[in-house]
Amino acid sequence: MTTRRTTTTLALLLAAGSLGLAGCSTDDAAAEATSTGTPTTAADAVSIQDAWVKAADEGMTAGFGEITNGGEDELTIVAASTGAAAMIELHETAADSSGEMSMTEVEGGFVVPAGDTLILEPGGHHLMLMDLADPIQAGDEVTFTLTFADDSTTELTATVKDFTGAEESYEGDDPDGDHDTEHEDS
Numbered sequence: 001m002t003t004r005r006t007t008t009t010l011a012l013l014l015a016a017g018s019l020g021l022a023g024c025s026t027d028d029a030a031a032e033a034t035s036t037g038t039p040t041t042a043a044d045a046v047s048i049q050d051a052w053v054k055a056a057d058e059g060m061t062a063g064f065g066e067i068t069n070g071g072e073d074e075l076t077i078v079a080a081s082t083g084a085a086a087m088i089e090l091h092e093t094a095a096d097s098s099g100e101m102s103m104t105e106v107e108g109g110f111v112v113p114a115g116d117t118l119i120l121e122p123g124g125h126h127l128m129l130m131d132l133a134d135p136i137q138a139g140d141e142v143t144f145t146l147t148f149a150d151d152s153t154t155e156l157t158a159t160v161k162d163f164t165g166a167e168e169s170y171e172g173d174d175p176d177g178d179h180d181t182e183h184e185d186s
């Protein structure tokens with residue numbers, strides 16, 4: 001009997017002690033949970049469908065697809081890379097002041113709101129592959145790595161297709177945009 005009482009007392013003391021500590025840490029945990037939400041990365045939240053790349057022999061080409069954000073937070077694609085090209089820029093196509101369709105780099109990257117899908121397509125947003133390493137031909141596959149604003153990354157594989165559109169002129173970072181580039185009407 002004496003033994004049991006001692007044990008009970010000790011258990012109560014321990015319980016009291018841990019309750020005291022738990023009081024603090026529970027508050028912290030609750031505050032953290034409400035302020036940061038679910039701890040998922042953009043890479044966890046994203047899914048990509050119908051990825052494809054326009055076949056090209058050299059120079060530049062473009063990658064397209066549907067990027068869906070299944071998460072609770074907005075995600076931003078800040079960079080993309082591939083072994084098939086020296087550099088990738090994140091572009092959008094829009095009419096410039098003279099009505100010509102031209103491409104420009106999207107400042108800050110591609111933003112996909114929570115629950116939304118960003119469609120990369122000819123005449124719209126696209127991944128601009130610059131300085132191709134080798135010709136890429138219909139039926140080839142090109143693997144990309146996308147990097148998000150939270151530093152998470154995801155890989156995707158795109159199929160190469162022949163496509164005759166997407167010939168908009170490229171303004172690059174030429175700030176005056178007033179050069180006499182030949183435009184291809186397509």
Ligand SMILES: [Cu+2]
Binds near residue numbers: 103
């Ligand atoms: Cu482009």
